[in-house]
Amino acid sequence: MAAHNGARPFLIAGGGIGGLATACALAHKGFPVRVLEQSPEFREVGAGIQLGPNIFRVLERIGLKDTVLADAHIPPGMEMRDALTGKLITRIELGAKSTARFKQPYAVTHRTDIHAAFLNACKSSNLITLENNQRVDSYEDHGDYVTVSLADGSRAEGRALIGCDGMWSAIRERIVGDGKPRVSGHIAYRAVLKRADVPNDLWRPDVVLWAGPRTHFVHYPLRRGELYNLVAVFHSDHYEEGWNAEGSRDLLWQHFKGERPEVLRMLERIETWRMWVLCDREPVKNWSKNRVTLLGDAAHPMLQYLAQGACMATEDAVILSEKIAEQPGDIPAAFIAYQNARYLRTARVQVMARVYGEFYHARGPTAELRDQMLSSRTPQESMDGVAWLYDGP
Numbered sequence: 346m347a348a349h350n351g352a353r354p355f356l357i358a359g360g361g362i363g364g365l366a367t368a369c370a371l372a373h374k375g376f377p378v379r380v381l382e383q384s385p386e387f388r389e390v391g392a393g394i395q396l397g398p399n400i401f402r403v404l405e406r407i408g409l410k411d412t413v414l415a416d417a418h419i420p421p422g423m424e425m426r427d428a429l430t431g432k433l434i435t436r437i438e439l440g441a442k443s444t445a446r447f448k449q450p451y452a453v454t455h456r457t458d459i460h461a462a463f464l465n466a467c468k469s470s471n472l473i474t475l476e477n478n479q480r481v482d483s484y485e486d487h488g489d490y491v492t493v494s495l496a497d498g499s500r501a502e503g504r505a506l507i508g509c510d511g512m513w514s515a516i517r518e519r520i521v522g523d524g525k526p527r528v529s530g531h532i533a534y535r536a537v538l539k540r541a542d543v544p545n546d547l548w549r550p551d552v553v554l555w556a557g558p559r560t561h562f563v564h565y566p567l568r569r570g571e572l573y574n575l576v577a578v579f580h581s582d583h584y585e586e587g588w589n590a591e592g593s594r595d596l597l598w599q600h601f602k603g604e605r606p607e608v609l610r611m612l613e614r615i616e617t618w619r620m621w622v623l624c625d626r627e628p629v630k631n632w633s634k635n636r637v638t639l640l641g642d643a644a645h646p647m648l649q650y651l652a653q654g655a656c657m658a659t660e661d662a663v664i665l666s667e668k669i670a671e672q673p674g675d676i677p678a679a680f681i682a683y684q685n686a687r688y689l690r691t692a693r694v695q696v697m698a699r700v701y702g703e704f705y706h707a708r709g710p711t712a713e714l715r716d717q718m719l720s721s722r723t724p725q726e727s728m729d730g731v732a733w734l735y736d737g738p
């Protein structure tokens with residue numbers, strides 16, 4: 346590992362999963378980093394997250410695979426069921442068979458747990474400085490270094506700037522300039538229950554997805570099985586920025602009434618739902634300009650239907666650090682090499698996530714077609730169908 350201690354640090358705007366993964370990956374290669382996060386604390390919202398084998402492949406390269414797995418749950422399978430009839434549409438084996446096929450596990454974890462794994466790794470590195478209450482308002486690229494202006498009037502100087510500032514990225518506006526994200530018309534309500542609050546006959550070790558007309562409902566265990574994650578998605582034109590507004594129970598019931606008792610009994614358990622208005626953007630090919638680049642949701646925000654946004658941000662982080670380490674003397678070229686390595690893969694996930702969303706929420710003959718196509722696959726074909734995603738990068 347090369348030591349780059351004397352050099353100006355890389356500035357990272359945003360300390361979510363993408364920003365902290367990038368700090369870990371750059372420090373792993375010996376580069377100093379300053380993470381500037383606008384919130385008073387480094388924190389993730391309380392909800393679950395699925396981690397495909399692809400994220401473990403890159404986590405292994407920066408020595409964090411076991412740390413992330415320590416608090417996770419390994420589901421034996423992933424099922425899709427019809428929310429009106431209860432019929433099993435398809436099942437993908439995720440335990441030993443999937444690990445043997447993809448050489449990495451499939452896991453589910455609490456967002457706080459994976460974020461804390463990155464945060465603790467950052468705190469234990471003497472190459473990483475973590476700073477809160479630091480909103481990046483603007484930046485200037487001086488050709489051979491950058492400065493950013495912070496909301497408190499101060500400035501920070503760095504070797505380059507990496508915008509990990511999420512879906513509503515201000516840095517993206519300067520580089521890509523494509524305005525606000527696209528509102529999908531889908532809303533997610535989420536909640537986390539304690540294991541003891543889930544009726545025994547409803548608790549399942551698998552990731553289970555109930556596909557209904559213009560709705561779907563997903564549940565799976567978290568934190569070594571101690572918690573249970575619930576996400577209910579339905580169609581609505583409501584728009585609100587951010588990830589933490591309270592959702593109306595009545596609105597939820599209007600969309601899910603008539604679905605299977607297993608679904609309704611689980612929904613009944615929740616008193617307070619948090620709401621996410623789901624947005625994405627059209628894929629772009631160029632998200633770097635000289636010494637400034639984007640990463641994670643700032644670069645390629647996607648709908649969550651392939652459960653890959655955080656996985657893609659972590660892949661980005663590791664590939665970016667590898668490209669910089671290959672040519673540390675030419676950061677603009679390293680940024681171009683990074684985005685060239687990433688844009689088609691992330692674009693495919695952005696595009697396919699929309700297709701999966703349509704499939705999950707299908708009605709009438711489209712739903713029948715979906716059921717026919719998915720249920721006729723052999724277990725081998727089911728795994729081959731996700732190989733493009735889980736075999737990378």
Ligand SMILES: Cc1cc2nc3c(=O)[nH]c(=O)nc-3n(C[C@H](O)[C@H](O)[C@H](O)COP(=O)(O)OP(=O)(O)OC[C@H]3O[C@@H](n4cnc5c(N)ncnc54)[C@H](O)[C@@H]3O)c2cc1C
Nearest residue numbers: 359361362363383395481510511641642652653654655656
């Ligand atoms: C319902 C739902 C379910 C999901 N499920 C999965 C899943 O199962 N698997 C998966 O891999 N992904 C999943 N995702 C996607 C995943 O959550 C995101 O892709 C991922 O969290 C993006 O991380 P990020 O660091 O790029 O952005 P963010 O998490 O948005 O972090 C951005 C950070 O930047 C900070 N910030 C913003 N502006 C500034 C500024 N100007 N200055 C300083 N700081 C700033 C913010 O405060 C924040 O901390 C899901 C998403 C949703 C909505």
